[in-house]
Amino acid sequence: MYIVRNVFRCKPGQAKNVIEKFKAAMPIMQEIAKHRILVDQVASFWTVIIETETEDLAEFERLLQERGKDKEVQEAMSGYMEFVDSGFREIYRVVV
Numbered sequence: 001m002y003i004v005r006n007v008f009r010c011k012p013g014q015a016k017n018v019i020e021k022f023k024a025a026m027p028i029m030q031e032i033a034k035h036r037i038l039v040d041q042v043a044s045f046w047t048v049i050i051e052t053e054t055e056d057l058a059e060f061e062r063l064l065q066e067r068g069k070d071k072e073v074q075e076a077m078s079g080y081m082e083f084v085d086s087g088f089r090e091i092y093r094v095v096v
Contacts, residue, residue, distance in 0.1 A: 001093075002060075002084065002093055003052070004091065005049050005051050005052075005090040005092075006087065006089050007049050008048045008084050009084065010046040011083055011084065011085055014083035015040075015046040017083045018048045018080055019079075021079075021083075022080075025077050027073060027074070028067065028072055031067075032064065033054045033060055035055060036051045
């Protein structure tokens with residue numbers, strides 16, 4: 001099992017907009033893997049994390065690319081990068 005965390009450092013005050021974009025896409029994305037939206041509690045301000053659990057990274061990447069072509073996903077996520085300053089991805093292998 002793997003945990004993939006996409007960490008978005010949002011522009012000041014824009015985390016709520018990023019969260020709304022991901023909430024709109026979440027029902028579609030849940031079809032390919034379990035996703036959660038996390039927000040900062042004790043972290044850098046305006047941080048949004050999309051956490052995903054997957055058994056197979058290659059299959060997850062394939063399905064993610066496939067879903068990225070989906071018009072419904074594209075519409076839900078349209079313009080989200082306008083609210084983001086930077087970000088990064090973390091991938092962890094679950095051992096226990």
